[in-house]
Amino acid sequence: LKKGKRILLVDGVTVSFDGFKALNNLSFSINYGELRCIIGANGAGKSTMMDVVTGKTRPDAGHVTFGEAVNLLEMDEPAIAQIGIGRKFQKPTVFQNHSVFENLELAMQDDKRFFKTLFSKISGEQRDKIEETMGLIGLKELAKQDAGILSHGQKQWLEIGMLIMQNPKLLLVDEPVAGMTPQEVDKTGEILTNLAKEHAVVVVEHDMEFIRSIASKVTVLHEGSVLAEGDMESIQNNEKVRKVYLGE
Ligand code: ADP
Ligand code: MG
Numbered sequence: 101l102k103k104g105k106r107i108l109l110v111d112g113v114t115v116s117f118d119g120f121k122a123l124n125n126l127s128f129s130i131n132y133g134e135l136r137c138i139i140g141a142n143g144a145g146k147s148t149m150m151d152v153v154t155g156k157t158r159p160d161a162g163h164v165t166f167g168e169a170v171n172l173l174e175m176d177e178p179a180i181a182q183i184g185i186g187r188k189f190q191k192p193t194v195f196q197n198h199s200v201f202e203n204l205e206l207a208m209q210d211d212k213r214f215f216k217t218l219f220s221k222i223s224g225e226q227r228d229k230i231e232e233t234m235g236l237i238g239l240k241e242l243a244k245q246d247a248g249i250l251s252h253g254q255k256q257w258l259e260i261g262m263l264i265m266q267n268p269k270l271l272l273v274d275e276p277v278a279g280m281t282p283q284e285v286d287k288t289g290e291i292l293t294n295l296a297k298e299h300a301v302v303v304v305e306h307d308m309e310f311i312r313s314i315a316s317k318v319t320v321l322h323e324g325s326v327l328a329e330g331d332m333e334s335i336q337n338n339e340k341v342r343k344v345y346l347g348e
Contacts, residue, residue: 103133107270107300113162115148122148124324135296137311138304140321146304150272154187155180186268190275192255196248200239200258203247204230207262237261237291253284270300277310289314
């Protein structure tokens, strides 16, 4: 892990929908080992930014670079996932009728062998990886439980675990704590903080208490550009941010 080295560069990215600029010359970068929060009002461009990074939306202008020099704009969605960018959408989509362990087992496989994998033996190494991931997401005790009976929070954690099974280097997580209990919110902060030790993690979130609790660097998006960037305290004292969000 090249801690402190850049893993993602978004440089001057513009995305227009019928002349409306959802992203307007957006630039920021993420380093290995970083947990970054991206905040901004509805319509600020957060989801569009994730769509660009994952190859779902092509920008009209700008560059997106992964690692030292991989041009993501020349790659399609599967290729981008393959080189190590994982995305978690807001709603958890786990296999309800399979156990926690099996969900992680399934997530490890490529599409072709999908359900066949449940009937074949996994290697000791694969088992270790699943055990390690269950520890990280706090679901070790529930290994044999069907995912369908997990709480909303536990499902979110399982899905984060399923992403980890694909060995991503950069994880994009959309509103992970929406709908969670305060205890689940705390636990999620813990999981993401631990994850960021070995991966770069970008979290899009509305919950300010949560962002304060994980105390990471924050990027504020506004009308498709970066309005401010820094720690939570500097963001809260930032004049431009206060003007836009508090009408000062
Ligand atoms: P956020 O995730 O920050 O709420 P989005 O990235 O979803 O914001 O949207 C940014 C702006 O772009 C919004 O005004 C939204 O209506 C617009 N937008 C997003 N996707 C499309 C699309 N496919 N077609 C037209 N407008 C879109
Ligand atoms: Mg959004």
